[in-house]
Amino acid sequence: MDLYRNLLLAIDFASDANMLCQRAAKMAEIHGASLSLVHVVEPIVTDSAFDTLPPIPVDFEDVHIQQARNQLDQLRQSYDIPEENTFLEIGVTKHEILRVAQEQSIDLLLLGSHGRHGIELLLGSTANAVLHHATCDVLAIHLKKQ
């Protein structure tokens, strides 16, 4: 009986993505499973009702996406993750993670958790939704407080 064949690590570069990736890679190795990475960039919502806010530079989102792509590429190369197993998505974090998990037949979804002070998962408030709606196992990896 194989427990897990397809692991997906959801990362947010705000936290210790490197440590998470290291643990996820080890987990994949132990289980003889493949490892995929997903990072979601949430689009910036602008609303003319708030036009007193300072304007966001038009290329802000492109810059943000490019930065995320670079960080994801770095991780991917460090942990020998094939390019086709790396997903940079734009949208609502919880929906995108669940969609990728489903499309890639993921059987274990890995997330970072800060513990103690609530389930402050890397993914912020979306983490609960992921836990609620995942149809596969979910591993919350405990991050030491920094």
Place this chain on the structure above:
Amino acid sequence: MDLYRNLLLAIDFASDANMLCQRAAKMAEIHGASLSLVHVVEPIVTDSAFDTLPPIPVDFEDVHIQQARNQLDQLRQSYDIPEENTFLEIGVTKHEILRVAQEQSIDLLLLGSHGRHGIELLLGSTANAVLHHATCDVLAIHLKKQ
């Protein structure tokens, strides 16, 4: 690098304890880790303000505890779990699970999750608290709806 050495599976006999135990045992085997079991019996709170409720037979709690002990023993024997790794606790479920996890230096806590309809973990409403306060990794094992 060992990922996990000490696994603790929290079970509630309301759900598929056998399937959970099988997966947890496999996980322990793959990781070369030990597996412990914990089940918590919540004490029945009686309050004279509610004395219009039908009285609970005085030995109800003893019967409940004995039944839980028998079920836990059966599981323990089926999966070759040493008696000293089996914990039947009486108290508030979330506190007891976290206490046992801490006392036994658990590095991976396993719980059952029903997914889809919210994190209806085996442990009911206490599951979130366990996830919130655990200082180790937590694996939510997805249970198919029955």
